[in-house]
Amino acid sequence: MNEFLHGLQMLVSTPLVFVAIGGLVWGILGGAMPGLSASITMALLLPFTYTLEPSMAIVMLATCYIGAEYGGSIPAILVRTPGTNSAAATVLDGYEMKRQGRAGEALGISLWSGVIGSLFGLLMLMTLTEPLSRIALLFRPTTYCALGILGLSVIASLSGKSLLKGCIAAVLGMMVATIGTDPVDGVSRFTFGTADLLDGVAPIFAMVGLFAVSELMTRSGTSGTEIGRQEIRLRLPNFAMMKKLWPAQAIGCVFGTLEGLTPGGGGAIASFLAYNEAKRWSKNPERFGKGAEEGVAAPETANNTVASTALIPLLSFGIPGSNSAAVLLGGLLIHGLLPGPRLFEENTDVIGGLYVGSLVATIAQLAVGFLILPVCLWLVNRPRPYLAAFIFALVVSGIFTLNMALFDVGLVLAAGLVGYLLRSFGFPFLPAVLGLVLGELVESNYRRSLQLSGGDIGIFLEDPIAIGFLVAASLIVVGALVREWRDATSKRKVST
Amino acid sequence: MDMNRRSFGGLALGAVLSGPAISASALAAAPAPVAYPHRVVTLVTHSSPGGGSDVFLRELIRHLRKYINATFIIENVTGGSGARSITRVAAGKPDGSILYATTPTYIYASLMSRTPHTFRDLEPVVNLFTDSEIVYTRADGPFRTMKDVIYKAKTARGRWGAANPASLERQAAEELKRQAKVNAAIVSHEGGGDLMINVLNGTLDIGVGEIAETRAQLQGNKIRVLATFNPARLPSFPDVPTIKDLGYPVVMEKFRGLAGPKGMPANIIAIWEQAAQRVLADPDYKRAYENEALIPNYMAHDRYAPFIAKFADNTTQFLKQNGVIR
Structure with a gap:
């Protein structure tokens, strides 16, 4: 708490407010750009922080992270393209709401949920860093493998009409995840000898291709130049809606906290799991996928919670909880700050600034949202050909600037073609994305576990958390199968 | 850009570890920047901003300015596990206007895939450090x-x-x-x-x-x-034995130095050899790199090139033995 009070003084004695809002705005813009993930947005900002004071530099990076996690939901809702990995789950109900002409409402819910998630994560960071940091140490390779399997069990809720097609799409994603340097032995797999594929296919590239490019291709196939009919006003949830959303948001907070503490996933697992659980605990699960407000609230709360809780293992051990936290670690190191217990004792201005700066950014998020969201809504209301051309230019230039590599652009366009084919045959995308994100987590940690035990699969039984995850995963899978079977039999009854 | 796959740590500047000073070179006595044929020198790294080699270069150029009369800019050419940055430098002019921050990564990237350019297309200039x-x-x-x-x-x-x-x-x-x-x-x-x-x-x-x-x-x-695994005991941990002390002939030298495109003129290389020795002896820089547990290991061009070649041979052998490459 002392750090917090110290941080409050910094509000007037330093340019904290400007730095926090600057970082936030940059983060939102970067997060909203399809192709720029949160970590890349932060890496682009990093050189600009070299000349700032250490405490200000850290505030700017942390608020940029908060902004990017929120910004990713804007294109997810408006143009069906998640701006960041962790906004993928938001596409399902967010874009559906937009199709129903409720884009302003969906953006309001995502903004509100982002604020709730940030506040909760910040509260955890300020009060429970010490006890929560111990959880990070409980995760072994077996635990990570089980966590990944738990994540994969969500496929059923993302599959839409056909569970079989969902599973096929997921396997496709997992196959793509094997491209690149083998995470355990270092052998190059399916790279065709080129260095461009050594790092594998980044999930964000696959997502931009699958969602944005395939959507543009589909649209170009239909005639008509009608103008979008979205309400331009951003609508924050009213009191009744807030009451309706809170269970979904609470679920998001819990998964966001867990995910932030455990290095590896980076928000994507949290938002998918939160979506799945919000659907399961909802009174009307059948509304999910058809524009349910909770379907936007749960993942958006989860990924914004991660933005704060990922700092817990970072600040207490120097171990980043996500790729974005790894960039923040780079920022700390460049300014000569070493994470660990002594950071809290010796650099109260950094910690205090971080707390208060994040709080300022969270509140400012509402104001910034009110300023930029109407502009975004206006943009998607332009005639469709212009909009499609604009998005294409945005996507291609964004991807190209990342590494200045035409190869990446080709990769995204190829993913777009795959997406177009999947769409034509009625396959859902999200299981493929999930398979791509989780494939490596499951595979590498499974192999590591077996290396540790010398090939004995019994090592999983020695890890109680892993057992818990695996039991939960099997319950979810069995539940989905039972539902599928019940639906199938009831359909048969109707038809006879 | 997957940060987790790379070592995230890199180098830090905090004041924790300090070791005995290394004998100062007489060259540091009267620093006057040496004239350089280029006004701007681009230093390329495969690290993203905040990564290991990026932090190394940024600290280096703060002190290098005292010894070479040029403006140094750092270009982060990420992607392709380091292969893109090798190509960027190999395609540059071999006149000293572009240099590359070497680490074992550039050898690994070259050996593990068919890259358009490899470490063989670069000329090792000088080595500065060995990591602990x-x-x-x-x-x-x-x-x-x-x-x-x-x-x-x-x-x-x-x-x-x-x-x-x-x-x-x-x-x-x-x-x-x-x-x-x-x-x-x-x-x-x-x-x-x-x-x-x-x-x-x-x-x-x-x-x-x-x-x-x-x-x-x-x-x-x-x-x-x-x-x-270093060849000698670490200045910051004098009581910690080397693996060699324990009777196993295994030594690891994670080098950090500079390389340029093939065919750099001898006079440019000479400027860098002199500047490298002077900057390593600079008291301010010394404080910074000792805090980072970097061990100065100056190698002139005629020693560095065979060192890199031998390193690459050993690595090739290792990768083949373990079935990583054929």
Whole structure:
């Protein structure tokens, strides 16, 4: 708490407010750009922080992270393209709401949920860093493998009409995840000898291709130049809606906290799991996928919670909880700050600034949202050909600037073609994305576990958390199968 | 850009570790910047901003300005596991206007795939440092010395960890396992953070990594340093034996230096050789790099080129032995 009070003084004695809002705005813009993930947005900002004071530099990076996690939901809702990995789950109900002409409402819910998630994560960071940091140490390779399997069990809720097609799409994603340097032995797999594929296919590239490019291709196939009919006003949830959303948001907070503490996933697992659980605990699960407000609230709360809780293992051990936290670690190191217990004792201005700066950014998020969201809504209301051309230019230039590599652009366009084919045959995308994100987590940690035990699969039984995850995963899978079977039999009854 | 796959730690500037001063060179006495044929010199790295080589270069140029009269800019050419940055430099003019920050990564990237350009297309100019590579275990664990670790691996089965699959650390661990004739699983991870968690929670007996990646835990007394893979004892840990001291002929030299496009003129190389010696002796820079546990290891051009060639041969052999490449 002392750090917090110290941080409050910094509000007037330093340019904290400007730095926090600057970082936030940059983060939102970067997060909203399809192709720029949160970590890349932060890496682009990093050189600009070299000349700032250490405490200000850290505030700017942390608020940029908060902004990017929120910004990713804007294109997810408006143009069906998640701006960041962790906004993928938001596409399902967010874009559906937009199709129903409720884009302003969906953006309001995502903004509100982002604020709730940030506040909760910040509260955890300020009060429970010490006890929560111990959880990070409980995760072994077996635990990570089980966590990944738990994540994969969500496929059923993302599959839409056909569970079989969902599973096929997921396997496709997992196959793509094997491209690149083998995470355990270092052998190059399916790279065709080129260095461009050594790092594998980044999930964000696959997502931009699958969602944005395939959507543009589909649209170009239909005639008509009608103008979008979205309400331009951003609508924050009213009191009744807030009451309706809170269970979904609470679920998001819990998964966001867990995910932030455990290095590896980076928000994507949290938002998918939160979506799945919000659907399961909802009174009307059948509304999910058809524009349910909770379907936007749960993942958006989860990924914004991660933005704060990922700092817990970072600040207490120097171990980043996500790729974005790894960039923040780079920022700390460049300014000569070493994470660990002594950071809290010796650099109260950094910690205090971080707390208060994040709080300022969270509140400012509402104001910034009110300023930029109407502009975004206006943009998607332009005639469709212009909009499609604009998005294409945005996507291609964004991807190209990342590494200045035409190869990446080709990769995204190829993913777009795959997406177009999947769409034509009625396959859902999200299981493929999930398979791509989780494939490596499951595979590498499974192999590591077996290396540790010398090939004995019994090592999983020695890890109680892993057992818990695996039991939960099997319950979810069995539940989905039972539902599928019940639906199938009831359909048969109707038809006879 | 996957940060976790790379070692995230890099170099830090905090004031924790300090060692005995290295004999100062007389060259540092009267610094006057040497004239250079280019006004702007581009230093390329495969690191993203904040990564290991990026931090190294940024600290270096702060002091290099005193010795070479030029403006240095850093270009982060990421992607392709380092291959893109090699191409960027190899395609540049060999006139001293563009240089590359070398680390073992550029050898690995060249050997592991068919890249348009390889380390053979670059001319090693000078070497500056060797990183401090240590073997560490958790402080409250059962291992007090390296002997305990070897004993466990001999009598039962050891569990050793390295940060990345295609890395010098894994190469060193495999080599030690072979030389000590023990039974150990060598588990590679997705970066230093991942590895550290598994050492701290007792999943692994030991981890092999750079000091820079383990400093938060060293400072908090969470880990114990058992040995170093460096050729000599570390100035910051004079009591910690080298693996060679323990009777196993395994040495790891994680180098940091500069390379340029093939065909650089001798006079440019001479300027860099002189400047490298002078900057290493600079008291301000010395303070900074000693804090980062970087060990000065100056190699002139005529020593550095054969060193890199030998390093590449050893690495090729290792990768072939382990079935990584054919």
